[in-house]
Amino acid sequence: MKALVLQEKGQLPVFGEQPHPVATSGEALVRVAAAALNHRDIWIMHGQYPGITLPIILGSDGTGRVESVCDGEESWVGQDVIINPSIGWGDNPEYQANDFTILGLPRSGTFAEYISVPIENLVPKPDHLTAPQAAALPLAGLTAWRALVTRAQAQAGDKVLISGVGGGVALFAAQFAIALGCEVYVTSGSDSKIEQATDLGAAGGVNYRSEDFLKEASALSPKGFDIVIDSAGGEGFGDLVRLLGPGGRLAFYGGTCGRWPTLLPQHMFYKQVSILATTMGSPKDFSDMVAFINTTKLVPVVDRVFTAKDGDQAFSHLDSGKQFGKVVLSFEETT
Numbered sequence: 001m002k003a004l005v006l007q008e009k010g011q012l013p014v015f016g017e018q019p020h021p022v023a024t025s026g027e028a029l030v031r032v033a034a035a036a037l038n039h040r041d042i043w044i045m046h047g048q049y050p051g052i053t054l055p056i057i058l059g060s061d062g063t064g065r066v067e068s069v070c071d072g073e074e075s076w077v078g079q080d081v082i083i084n085p086s087i088g089w090g091d092n093p094e095y096q097a098n099d100f101t102i103l104g105l106p107r108s109g110t111f112a113e114y115i116s117v118p119i120e121n122l123v124p125k126p127d128h129l130t131a132p133q134a135a136a137l138p139l140a141g142l143t144a145w146r147a148l149v150t151r152a153q154a155q156a157g158d159k160v161l162i163s164g165v166g167g168g169v170a171l172f173a174a175q176f177a178i179a180l181g182c183e184v185y186v187t188s189g190s191d192s193k194i195e196q197a198t199d200l201g202a203a204g205g206v207n208y209r210s211e212d213f214l215k216e217a218s219a220l221s222p223k224g225f226d227i228v229i230d231s232a233g234g235e236g237f238g239d240l241v242r243l244l245g246p247g248g249r250l251a252f253y254g255g256t257c258g259r260w261p262t263l264l265p266q267h268m269f270y271k272q273v274s275i276l277a278t279t280m281g282s283p284k285d286f287s288d289m290v291a292f293i294n295t296t297k298l299v300p301v302v303d304r305v306f307t308a309k310d311g312d313q314a315f316s317h318l319d320s321g322k323q324f325g326k327v328v329l330s331f332e333e334t335t
C-alpha cells in the first residue's frame with residue numbers, strides 16, 4: 001500500500017510503498033478515505049516530541065470504510081467510520097491510563113491507504129459530512145470538546161474567549177461554543193482569521209499581536225470571561241488569566257509558546273478562578289462530541305485538501321501557520 005512516512009527528523013515525510021497492515025484480534029482493517037494533520041505531526045516531524053521511533057507512518061485523524069474485522073462484530077464491515085485516536089484511555093473519565101497512546105506514534109497512523117485499529121475506537125461517520133470534513137474531526141474535535149464542555153463546563157450564555165482561532169483545536173472550540181449558545185470571542189495573529197471566525201458566528205475578536213491586547217480584549221467583556229480556552233501559553237498566558245471574570249475557568253491543552261512567566265497569584269485567588277489542564281479525551285467525550293455533531297449538523301472547517309501523494313506540501317502548509325481550519329489528505333485517488 002501507499003503511505004506517507006517520516007524517515008528522518010527535520011525532513012518532510014515521503015510518500016511511498018509500505019507493507020499492508022494486518023488486523024489482529026479485536027482490530028479492524030480500515031481503507032482510509034481521508035486523514036487530517038494536527039500540530040502534533042509537525043512537532044514529531046521537527047523531532048520535538050518524546051518517544052519518536054523512525055521510520056513511522058504519522059497521522060492521528062482518519063475516516064474510511066471497514067474492510068474486515070478480526071474476532072469482532074462483523075456488522076462493522078462495509079461501514080463508513082471515523083477513528084477515535086485515543087488508544088487505551090482506560091476506565092477513569094478523569095484522566096488516561098498509564099499505557100494510553102495517541103494514534104500515529106508509537107502505533108502506525110492514518111496517513112496510509114490502510115490502517116488497523118482497535119474495533120472499540122471505531123465510530124460511525126456522521127452522514128452529513130464529506131470524507132475530508134469527517135477526517136478533520138477526531139483529534140481536534142475531541143480535544144476541544146473535553147476542554148470546553150467536560151473541563152470548563154460551558155453552558156449557553158457563557159462568555160467564552162478562544163485564543164489562536166486559526167488553530168485546528170481552537171476553531172473547533174469556537175464552533176462548539178457558538179453551537180452551544182455561548183457568546184464567543186476569539187484572538188488570532190491574523191485580522192482576516194478573526195473576520196472568518198466572526199462570519200461563523202463569533203461576536204468579535206482581538207489580534208494577540210496588538211500592543212494594547214489586554215485593554216482591547218477587556219473591552220470585549222468588561223466583567224471578564226466565564227471561560228478562556230488556550231494552547232499557546234508563553235508570555236501572553238498571564239493576560240488570558242487576567243481576562244477571566246469571577247469564578248472563571250481557563251482550560252489549556254498545549255504550550256506552543258512555552259512557560260508562563262507573567263502568571264501572578266494575585267490575579268487568580270480573589271476571583272477564585274480555575275486553571276484546568278486537559279488532554280485528548282475519554283471514549284465518552286468522543287461519543288458525546290460525535291452525538292453533538294450529529295444533532296447540530298455542525299460542519300468542521302476544512303482549510304485545504306491535498307492528495308496524499310502531495311502530503312509533504314500539506315505539512316509545509318500547516319507548518320506555515322497560514323491555515324484557517326484543518327489541513328486534510330485525500331487517499332481516494334491513490335490507486
Ligand SMILES: NC(=O)c1ccc[n+]([C@@H]2O[C@H](COP(=O)([O-])OP(=O)(O)OC[C@H]3O[C@@H](n4cnc5c(N)ncnc54)[C@H](OP(=O)(O)O)[C@@H]3O)[C@@H](O)[C@H]2O)c1
Pocket residue numbers: 038039040043139140143163164165166167168169170187188189190193208231232234236253254255256257278279280318321
Ligand atoms: N493536549 C492535547 O490533547 C492536545 C491536542 C491537540 C493539540 N495540542 C497542542 O495544542 C497546540 C495547538 O495544536 P493544533 O493542532 O490546534 O495547532 P495548529 O492547528 O497548528 O494551530 C496552531 C495555532 O496556534 C496559534 N498561535 C500561535 N501563536 C500563538 C499565540 N502567541 N497566542 C495565541 N495563539 C497562538 C495560531 O493561531 P492564529 O493562526 O489564529 O494566530 C496557530 O494557527 C499544539 O501545541 C499542540 O501540540 C494538544
